[in-house]
Amino acid sequence: MARSGRSAQKGVRRSPKRLVLGVLIFGFAALIIAQSAPQISQFFNPVRASVGDRLGGGEQIGLWARLTGRAAQEQRIRELEAEVRDLSRYKAAAISMADRLEAYEEILNLMGEPPARGVTARVTSESEGPFAQTLLANAGRSQGVESGSVAMNEGGLVGRVIQLGERSSRILLVTDFNSRVPVIGEVSGVHAIMQGGSTSSGTLTDLPERSDFIEGERILTSSEGGAYPRGLVVGEVNKSGNDWRVKYAMSKGSSGYVQLIPPPTVERPISAGDLPAPDAVASPTQGARR
């Protein structure tokens, strides 16, 4: 039903709100048209970008997560996701490099390092007392851990298994005073022995007289003595007075897990009398890799 009388009355006294509404509509229509000029439309771009970041950036912790107190978990998940993305790139690069390395070794008929096998174990206790600095891991003989296995964490070398149980193993840390690790400078190629004794850094001894380490270079295991495989990251070398000290790489890893890698095994040479007859050997190079 039409309200002819009422509308007629209202028509006489026009509300200022109607004028406001008309001005607003006209103003916004003018704003739309004005944005055909790039200078004006660009004026709103920072606002749009900022709001867009907040709405769909994905990096912000959601309101719901904040309200339910899961902001820290969300943050951790995002960090781990970012880390996984990074690591997947490294993994792809490592696979490619391993393929190439295998090909080079094949070409050179070179005896490469055996592939790393290992058991990942959780560190159940850590002794920081006055005695030997050791860790107790929850994997032992029944899990395939061997005596003398090398322990690694995300950062680098942790130590060696000195005591082996059925379901546990005790690891002597490289930080222990009695620990001695033959090491090599990654860039300089200088050999030395790293001695423990401090929780943050080890001392390099038995240095050659003529050559020196490079400040900040990585220190790797050199495999001399056969206790450690070659190339495990031990730390970073720094000059401290007249001494070279190694900042342990293992302190970067704090997940509470270690990987126990079997110790390198070097086959004992067999006596010449036990060798097979020369005609049984197909070629001089064949078998070098076996």
Place this chain on the structure above:
Amino acid sequence: MPGSFLTRRRQSLWAKSGPTPRLIFGSFLIATVGLFGLTRNDIFGLSFAWPHAALWGAVGWGRVGLSVRPMIILIIFGGIQDVIFHAPMGSFEVVNLMTYAASTAISAQFDITNEPLIAIVATVLLFAGAFLLLWIMASTLEDHPVRILPLFAAMLTTGLLYALIHKVFDLGRKPGEAAGQAA
């Protein structure tokens, strides 16, 4: 009178609340629906069109006549919609305000309170007009006719949901107007 006393006691909280709380609650609902609209719009793999919730306010709040507060809220929602839809600034403000103006004009011309048919037809026309205006505006600003189907789907969702929750956007009287002061 005992009868009227009982009637008054039976009134719900919503019936007793004035236009300002209703306006706030309606704005909250629009904001909530809009916020959830930013997430993926599908349930069990079935995608659906998300409603243009600000139009609920434009249609519903316009029924009691013009007021400044709903206009400001519609402008704010319009600005947010501009950013979300990456439309030129002012586009959704114009659509919201024109729908609000049209809703006010229709309620001034017709007795939509006592004539349900007129109320339904007016609401359908208002939503259709709003989306038509949006299509024309988008097509003009984008220099090509934009797709009709998504807009049509959004119009249906908006209209159907409004049929269910239209009472939330009924202010009863103009915001700021005292009870019994309405014309």
